[in-house]
Amino acid sequence: MTRFHTASLALALAFAASAAWAKIPPPPPPTDAQKAAAEEKKAKDAVAAEKAKADQVAAExxxxxxxxxxxxxxGKPIPKPTPVAAATPPQIVPPPAGGKAAPTPGGSGAPAAGAAGAASAKGHEKGAMTPSGNTPPKGNDTPTDAKKK
Structure with a gap:
C-alpha cells in the first residue's frame, strides 16, 4: 500500500512540475482600437507627469x-545655494600596454590595474577598501586613544 502511495505522489509531483514549466502562449497582436487607446494613455501620462513636475517645482x-x-x-544671513553637479559616467580603465589584458585575481575577466595594490574598476584588491594609514587593529587590541578613561 505504501508503494502505491509513493508512486501516486511521484506521479502527481511530475504532473505538477510539467504543468508549472509549460510555456504560456504569446498574447495576440493588439488591434487598432487597442493601439489608439495605448497612445491616448501614453499622452495622458505625459501630461500628468509634466503637471506633477510643475507642481513639484512650485512647492520647492x-x-x-x-x-x-x-x-x-x-536676522540671520541667508545661505548661498549649493550647486548640484550631474553624475559623471564611470571611467573605463584601459588595458595595460603590450597586448592581451590579464584577468583579475577574482576571475571576472576584466583587465587588472597597472600597479600592485592599485584599485581596479571594481576596487576588490587588497587594501583598496581601506585608506592607507587607517587600517583597523589586529586581534582584540584597542588603540590607546579609543580606551575609556
Whole structure:
C-alpha cells in the first residue's frame, strides 16, 4: 500500500512540475482600437507627469521663499545655494600596454590595474577598501586613544 502511495505522489509531483514549466502562449497582436487607446494613455501620462513636475517645482520654490523669509525675520544671513553637479559616467580603465589584458585575481575577466595594490574598476584588491594609514587593529587590541578613561 505504501508503494502505491509513493508512486501516486511521484506521479502527481511530475504532473505538477510539467504543468508549472509549460510555456504560456504569446498574447495576440493588439488591434487598432487597442493601439489608439495605448497612445491616448501614453499622452495622458505625459501630461500628468509634466503637471506633477510643475507642481513639484512650485512647492520647492514656495519652501525656499518660506525659509528665506524666516531667516530674514530671525536676522540671520541667508545661505548661498549649493550647486548640484550631474553624475559623471564611470571611467573605463584601459588595458595595460603590450597586448592581451590579464584577468583579475577574482576571475571576472576584466583587465587588472597597472600597479600592485592599485584599485581596479571594481576596487576588490587588497587594501583598496581601506585608506592607507587607517587600517583597523589586529586581534582584540584597542588603540590607546579609543580606551575609556
Amino acid at each position: 520654490e514656495k519652501a525656499v521663499k518660506n525659509f528665506q523669509g524666516n531667516m530674514k525675520k530671525a
